[in-house]
Amino acid sequence: MSTSTPRTRGIRGRFRSRATAALTALLLPLAAMVGLATPAQAATSATATYTKVQDWGTGFEGKWTVKNTGTTSISAWTVVWDFPSGTSVTSAWDADVTSSGTHWTAKNKSWNGTLAPGASVSFGFNGAGPGSPSNCKLNGGSCDGGTVPGDNPPSAPGTPSASNITNTSVVLSWTAATDDKGIKNYDVLRDGTKIATVTGLTYTNTGLTAGTDYSYTVQARDTADQTGPVSGARAVRTTGGGDPDPGPGGKVKLGYFTNWGVYGRNYHVKNLVTSGTASKITHINYAFGNVQNGQCTIGDAYADYDKAYTADQSVDGVADTWDQPPRGNFNQLRKLKQQFPHIKILWSFGGWTWSGGFPQAVQNPTTFANSCYNLVEDPRWADVFDGIDLDWEYPNACGLSCDTSGPAAFKNMMQAMRARFGSNNLVTAAITADASSGGKIEKTDYAGAAQYSDWYNVMTYDFFGAFDADGPTAPHSPLTSYTGIPQAGFNSADAIAKLKAQGVPAAKLLLGIGFYGRGWTGVTQAAPGGSATGPAPGTYEQGIEDYKVLKTSCPATGTIAGTAYAKCGSNWWSYDTPSTITGKMTWAKNQSLGGAFFWEFSGDTSNGELVSAINSGLG
Structure with missing residues (x-):
C-alpha cells in the first residue's frame, strides 16, 4: 500500500450533490407595523413582509405578504418599494404592479383589498436582476412599526458574542445596528423574552442558573422607538451544575x-x-x-x-x-x-x-x-x-x-x-x-x-x-x-x-x-x-x-x-x-x-x- 493513501477513497470522501430545486426563502427585514388610522377611527396596523421564493440565476420569484395586525378592518392596501438599477418586475399576480424608474407600486385587486383583523393576503411576481427591495411603504406609512413616513427601521445588530461565562452570569457583546435617523438603544432578549434595554453594545446578564442553556438575541430601537429585526441567536451554557460538556476530566x-x-x-x-x-x-x-x-x-x-x-x-x-x-x-x-x-x-x-x-x-x-x-x-x-x-x-x-x-x-x-x-x-x-x-x-x-x-x-x-x-x-x-x-x-x-x-x-x-x-x-x-x-x-x-x-x-x-x-x-x-x-x-x-x-x-x-x-x- 502506498503511504500516500492511508485515507479512504470513499467512506470519508464519498458525497452526494444535488441541484437545489428552489433556494430557501430568505426573509428580508422589511416587515413592520404601519398606522393606517384616520382621526375618526381606531388605529389599524399591518405588516408587509417580502420573501424571495426562488432564484434560478437569470431571474427570481418574489412574494409580498400583507397582514392586518390591528383591531379594525383594512379596506385597501398599497405596497411601494425601490429596486436597485438593473432589477425589475417582469410579471405579477394577485396585485396590480406598476413602476416609475426604479420605484415600484403594487395595489390590491378588487377582490383582495379588504382585510379583517388578523387576516393576510399575498401577491407574487417574477423578477430579473440581483437586487432586493428597499424603502418599503404600506399605505403611505413607512414599513417601520410606526407612523413616521420616510423613517426606515433599524437593521439587525450583529449576532452577540458571549464571554466571561460563569455559573451565574455571562457578558454579551454585539456590533452596532444602523438606522437612517440614529439608534436610540438595544433590547436584549433571552429565550425570546426581553430582559434589558441598554444604550451601549454590551450587557452583563446575572442571576443565571448553573449548568443551564440560554439563547440570546438583540434588537435595535431607533429614535422614533421603531424596532428592527432581531439579531442571530447566541447559545450559552453556564458553567457548573453537572455541566455535560467536556471540561477538565470530561471526554x-x-x-x-x-x-x-x-x-x-x-x-x-x-x-x-x-x-x-x-x-x-x-x-x-x-x-x-x-x-x-x-x-x-x-x-x-x-x-x-x-x-x-x-x-x-x-x-x-x-x-x-x-x-x-x-x-x-x-x-x-x-x-x-x-x-x-x-x-x-x-x-x-x-x-x-x-x-x-x-x-x-x-x-x-x-x-x-x-x-x-x-x-x-x-x-x-x-x-x-x-x-x-x-x-x-x-x-x-x-x-x-x-x-x-x-x-x-x-x-x-x-x-x-x-x-x-x-x-x-x-x-x-x-x-x-x-x-x-x-x-x-x-x-x-x-x-x-x-x-x-x-x-x-x-x-x-x-x-x-x-x-x-x-x-x-x-x-x-x-x-x-x-x-x-x-x-x-x-x-x-x-x-x-x-x-x-x-x-x-x-x-x-x-x-x-x-x-x-x-x-x-x-x-x-x-x-x-x-x-x-x-x-x-x-x-x-x-x-x-x-x-x-x-x-x-x-x-x-x-x-x-x-x-x-x-x-x-x-x-x-x-x-x-x-x-x-x-x-x-x-x-x-x-x-x-x-x-x-x-x-x-x-x-x-x-x-x-x-x-x-x-x-x-x-x-
Whole structure:
C-alpha cells in the first residue's frame, strides 16, 4: 500500500450533490407595523413582509405578504418599494404592479383589498436582476412599526458574542445596528423574552442558573422607538451544575453526520433520537462544506437547508412549511439541540474529495477565515453551529491531490480561524494518523497549530483496505502494531505517540473509530496477511460495508491488534465491534486522550450499539 493513501477513497470522501430545486426563502427585514388610522377611527396596523421564493440565476420569484395586525378592518392596501438599477418586475399576480424608474407600486385587486383583523393576503411576481427591495411603504406609512413616513427601521445588530461565562452570569457583546435617523438603544432578549434595554453594545446578564442553556438575541430601537429585526441567536451554557460538556476530566464523544446520508442511506437527524444516540454524544461534526476559490462554501444546498421534512420525519413531529427558512438538515439539527441542549455542532469543511481547495485558501488565511465565519454565522443558521472543523487531507502532503503549501500552512490556517471565530467558538481539525517514517505527521507543524485548536480528530482508520486489491489482508483500524503488519507506523498507538512526541497535548487528541468495515474477496486464509483478488462486495461501494450489515452477514471470527476480523466464504473483513471499541476506549483513557470520534452515524445499528460502547467506555 502506498503511504500516500492511508485515507479512504470513499467512506470519508464519498458525497452526494444535488441541484437545489428552489433556494430557501430568505426573509428580508422589511416587515413592520404601519398606522393606517384616520382621526375618526381606531388605529389599524399591518405588516408587509417580502420573501424571495426562488432564484434560478437569470431571474427570481418574489412574494409580498400583507397582514392586518390591528383591531379594525383594512379596506385597501398599497405596497411601494425601490429596486436597485438593473432589477425589475417582469410579471405579477394577485396585485396590480406598476413602476416609475426604479420605484415600484403594487395595489390590491378588487377582490383582495379588504382585510379583517388578523387576516393576510399575498401577491407574487417574477423578477430579473440581483437586487432586493428597499424603502418599503404600506399605505403611505413607512414599513417601520410606526407612523413616521420616510423613517426606515433599524437593521439587525450583529449576532452577540458571549464571554466571561460563569455559573451565574455571562457578558454579551454585539456590533452596532444602523438606522437612517440614529439608534436610540438595544433590547436584549433571552429565550425570546426581553430582559434589558441598554444604550451601549454590551450587557452583563446575572442571576443565571448553573449548568443551564440560554439563547440570546438583540434588537435595535431607533429614535422614533421603531424596532428592527432581531439579531442571530447566541447559545450559552453556564458553567457548573453537572455541566455535560467536556471540561477538565470530561471526554468528547463526537460523531460525523453526512449531508448526503439523507439520500440513498435514508439516514436523518431524527435517527439520532430514535436510536438513543443523541443522549450519548457530546458533539456532532456536520459534513461537509466545500472549499472553493479560497472560501468556505455550501456543500449541498438541498440537503443542508432546503429539503422539506414531513411531520413523521421531523425531530419534533412538526412538518416543514414550503416557505420556511431554513429547512433541511440545518433546521432538524436546530430542533435536535432544543431537545438535547448539551450537544454542540461543528460544521466540517473539506474531506477527501473537497480538500483540493485548501492550498489556494491558505494563501490568504485571514480572508479564508472570514469567509468561513460569515458562512457558519449566517443569521439563518448561526444558532445551529458552535464552531468549525477543518478536514484538510492533507497539508503539505498527498491525498486525492498533492499539496506543497509548506509545513507552516496548516498552523497559519488554524491561527487565522481562531482569531476570527474567537474563544467562544470551537475550532478543530481532522488530521492524518500516518506515523510512518517520513510520513504525513512529519510534514506539518501539528504541534504549533494545536495552540489554536480545541482538539484534533486523529483519523486512526483506513490504514489498510482493498485499495490494495491483492492484499495482504489487514485490519483497517489497528490499535497497535503486530507481527506482519504491512506498513510500520500505520496504527493508532504509533500515531498518538508521534503526535504527543511532537508536542500536541494528549487532551487535544481524539481517537478515531470507523463504524464500517473494509474487506477483500478471493481470500483463502482466515488469519490476517492473506492474498486477495479484489474488493469484497459492498452496499454502496466495493470494499466497504456498514457495521450494522457486517455484524450479521459476516460475524467476527477473531481479533488482532485491538480490532475484529471475519472470513465468510471467500470474503475477508475487518471492523470494530462493541467489544473492541470498549477496549479502545480503555486505551484512550489510559493515554489521557480528550475522547473519541467516529465516522459516521449511519453505520451503527438502529439501537446505537457502537455509540453506546463509546459512551460507556469513556464514562
